[in-house]
Amino acid sequence: MKNWAWSVIIAVLALVLLASASFYSVSMTQTAVVLQFGKAVRVVESPGLYMKWPIAQNVAFVNKSLSSYSTQPESFLTVGKKPVLISLFAEWRVTDPLVFYARLHNDGAAGSRIGDVLRSALRSEVGKMTLKSVIQGQRSKMMDPVLAEANKRLQPLGVHLVDLRILQVGLPTDVLQAVYKRMEAERAEEANAYRSEGAADAAKIRAEANKEQTRIMADAYRQQEELKGQGDAEAASIYGAAYGKDPAFYSFYRSLEAYRHSLSDKDVLVLSPDAPFFRYFRHSLEPAGK
Known part of the structure; x- marks a missing residue:
């Protein structure tokens, strides 16, 4: 049992x-x-x-849903042999399971092969472009040829890339330092150009200001001379009118003004006593008035 x-x-x-x-x-x-x-x-x-x-x-x-693949930043050479760092992200799926299993067997081998194909296609595309166009250009325009070429190579493996994008575009440290120095030199050159332009404008403004100052001073001097002439004419007219009313008194007044300005503690005059300058010291006011 x-x-x-x-x-x-x-x-x-x-x-x-x-x-x-x-x-x-x-x-x-x-x-x-x-x-x-x-x-x-x-x-x-x-x-x-x-x-x-x-x-x-x-x-x-075999996984039939979307799978993803990404790369670390890798160096690629542009048309001018300038290195640039690029990292990628791709989504792919299996289109022919029999071929995929026969050629690749699993997702790990598929990711490795996809990476090789993408690097090769991207290296060829970047090698046709300048460094500036890679950094500043539209990424879709750069990725479309890479995606088409990669799918062409992956089709015999039963794999199709659904989407391909650039994760990061950068420069190596040494190139980045050189770019910074060049940018600094360009900005310094622009600053010097602005300073030169400003100095030229300042000199022009100063010249115009000096010219205007000279014109204003000349105009003021002319007006001054005109006013001075008018004053002298008016004074001469007043003097003439005063002299016409009483010539003797006017002569006496002018002599007193001359005495006041000429005779001081510091002045020394050497004149003959008979000089006309002392006529009012020799005679009285009444005979002088006659």
Whole structure:
């Protein structure tokens, strides 16, 4: 009885193992490749439970949803042999599971091959462009040829790139320092040009101001001379009118003014006593008035 029980148990286990080896399930995100003695015989894309021959057949699963691939910044040479750092991000999917499994087997190998193809295509495209166009240009225009070339090379592998984008564009440290120095020199040159232009404008403004100052001073001097002439004429007219009314008194008044300006503590005059200058010292006012 004991041996019979063990036989039943062994038989049940054998049936369970046979059943587990005879059935397989496919999820919505997978495609199953049925292999018979290592050779692919069919592809199952619809999700569900399926049967296969145990031992003779096994199943490999291929992901049919979108997969992503990204790179670290790598150096590429432009047309002027200038290095530029570029990193990429791509999304891809399997289009032919049989070919994909036969050529690549799994996603790891696929990512490695996709990276090689993208680097080669990008290196060829960047080599046609200048450093300025790579950094400042529209990225889609640079990536479209790379995407087309990469898909052309990946098609025989059963892989298709759905999207390709640039994550980062930069410059190596030594090139970046050189660019900064060149930019600094350009800005310094622009600043010097602005300073020179400002100095020229300032000199022009000063010249115009000096010219205007000279004109204003000349005009003021002319007006001054005109007013001075008018004053002298008016004074002469007043003097003449005063002299006409009383010549003797006017002569006496002018002599007193001359005495007041000429005779001081510091002045020394050497004149003859008979000089006309002292006529009012020699005579009285009444005879002088006559």
